[in-house]
Amino acid sequence: MKNISSKTISRVLLCVRTLESLMREGKITISSGGLARITGLTDVQIRKDISNFGKVGIPRVGYNIRDLKTVLEEFILRKNVIRVILFGAGNLGKAILKYAGFGKQKLKIVAAFDRDKKKSEKVINGVKVYPFEKALFLIKKSTADIGVIAVPQEASQEVADLIVAAGIKSIVNFAPVSLKVPKEVHVRNIDLTIEFLSAYCDASV
Known part of the structure; x- marks a missing residue:
C-alpha cells in the first residue's frame, strides 16, 4: 500500500x-x-x-x-495500541487526559509530564504525571509512538527537542508556534484559535 x-x-x-x-x-x-x-x-x-x-x-x-x-x-490500527506521552498537565492537558474517546481508537496515554511540582506525581484519569526532569528516561522506557505538546509557547521547542531525542517520530503540537524538527519527524499543528476562526469563516461563506 x-x-x-x-x-x-x-x-x-x-x-x-x-x-x-x-x-x-x-x-x-x-x-x-x-x-x-x-x-x-x-x-x-x-x-x-x-x-x-x-x-x-x-x-x-x-x-x-x-x-x-x-x-x-x-x-x-495496524498496531494493537498506539502509545502516547503528554507534555503539560494544565487545563488543556487535563482535558486531553480525561477524554474518553481515546480508548475506542486504541490510543493510550502512558505518561504525562509537567514542570509544576504541584502537578507532578498526581494521577489524572489513571495516568501519572511525572516531573519534567524524568521525561527522557521514561519516554525511552515507554516506547511511545506519539508525543503531545500542550505546554506554553516558550517551552514548546525544548519539549519538541526532548521528544525527538527520545526517538519519537510523531508529534501533535497544540502550542501556537512552528517547531524545528528533523525532516523524518512528522508534526501535526493544532492551533485552536485558527480552528475556531476557520469554522467561523466556513460558516460565513
Whole structure:
C-alpha cells in the first residue's frame, strides 16, 4: 500500500466514527454519496480514499457498513495500541487526559509530564504525571509512538527537542508556534484559535 497522507487519515477516522454511528442505528449498507452527505466530504473524495484499501464496495449497492469499518480500522490500527506521552498537565492537558474517546481508537496515554511540582506525581484519569526532569528516561522506557505538546509557547521547542531525542517520530503540537524538527519527524499543528476562526469563516461563506 502506498503512503497515506495525514489528511487522508483524518478523513478515514471521520468515516470510521460515522460508520460506528450508523451501525448503532441498525443500518446495513451505505453509498459513497450517503457517507459524503453525513460527513460533509465529497462523493469523489470518499471513493478515492476508500480505493486505497482495495475493492470494498458492491456496484449499485454501496458498502457494507460493518465490513467497511473493519477495513478502515485495520489500516488505522495496524498496531494493537498506539502509545502516547503528554507534555503539560494544565487545563488543556487535563482535558486531553480525561477524554474518553481515546480508548475506542486504541490510543493510550502512558505518561504525562509537567514542570509544576504541584502537578507532578498526581494521577489524572489513571495516568501519572511525572516531573519534567524524568521525561527522557521514561519516554525511552515507554516506547511511545506519539508525543503531545500542550505546554506554553516558550517551552514548546525544548519539549519538541526532548521528544525527538527520545526517538519519537510523531508529534501533535497544540502550542501556537512552528517547531524545528528533523525532516523524518512528522508534526501535526493544532492551533485552536485558527480552528475556531476557520469554522467561523466556513460558516460565513
